[in-house]
């Protein structure tokens with residue numbers, strides 16, 4: 001983990017306002033910022049992306065978080081949103097026009113694909129590539145306007161060759177957008193690999209305490225400025241000052257938490273590898289040797305979201321396993337302090353999952369901060385009772 005990243009996560013409030021030496025950033029819980037004259041108001045309204053006029057625009061607490069996230073991702077600028085999905089929708093709306101095509105690479109977050117389906121109604125087409133495909137050249141069309149990447153994806157955690165993807169996209173003048181939520185800016189820096197725009201759901205590791213929703217987009221300053229006046233202000237998925245202060249609190253402990261998520265996940269994976277009930281494990285720690293250039297050059301660490309396939313998986317078997325867990329609680333999200341478990345199987349969808357290349361026995365774990373001994377003990381109990 002980069003030392004300067006730790007400093008960015010810990011940095012004190014740098015706002016112009018006197019806050020009496022407070023160590024926590026002030027929460028500017030106001031919708032409106034008044035101005036001393038009508039002329040000043042007009043002038044600031046014309047620069048609303050960088051002036052404080054109305055909180056469905058810029059807000060000092062949110063801006064402090066945005067500066068930290070842009071620094072961590074080595075991007076020029078950042079805009080925060082009310083949720084990760086708000087960030088994704090805003091980027092798609094800002095970049096795409098009728099007649100465009102999107103290429104989705106790796107297993108994309110479901111609602112992002114639902115958004116792409118919705119966009120078909122506006123004349124925007126898309127293709128979804130099979131997991132793990134880094135050779136995008138044959139799939140680019142004349143009208144491809146953006147390549148949307150998750151690496152790793154958040155179901156089978158397949159890692160892509162980002163440099164190869166961005167080289168091909170750049171040569172064709174196509175934007176690359178990457179959801180970097182799995183790695184956080186601490187473990188992977190897609191912009192350094194040539195990605196144009198990075199998206200985060202701050203709801204996951206960055207917030208880290210399962211008590212706040214948020215999203216972020218990092219990219220070139222000119223793009224983020226355009227995004228502000230289109231996808232951000234017009235869709236109105238706003239991060240409030242209170243939410244920003246909670247995400248900033250999460251950022252303080254992000255380096256420590258990520259190191260612990262990784263330590264525990266590695267031990268859980270090594271334990272799963274000993275279980276006869278497990279047919280496959282999906283996580284870069286398991287899928288790649290440490291000296292594999294695909295992981296060595298792209299990652300400085302791995303997060304705690306992993307999946308594995310139970311042998312002879314079925315809805316009943318997966319449900320029996322999950323219901324026997326107690327430390328791993330059953331829930332939709334991931335990246336928080338608490339360990340969570342879920343699975344894609346539903347009664348009767350086993351065939352459909354197989355068609356999509358998923359094992360019906362897949363179980364997804366978000367390895368939290370309780371400690372690997374307790375997590376393994378919980379898994380052991382559930383396996384023994386199967």
Ligand code: PLP
Pocket residue numbers: 083084085086109154179181182200201202203204213214215333
């Ligand atoms: N990206 C990924 C990979 C996710 O898993 C999620 C949520 O689960 C999102 C984006 C959306 O984030 P949010 O729930 O904050 O809208």
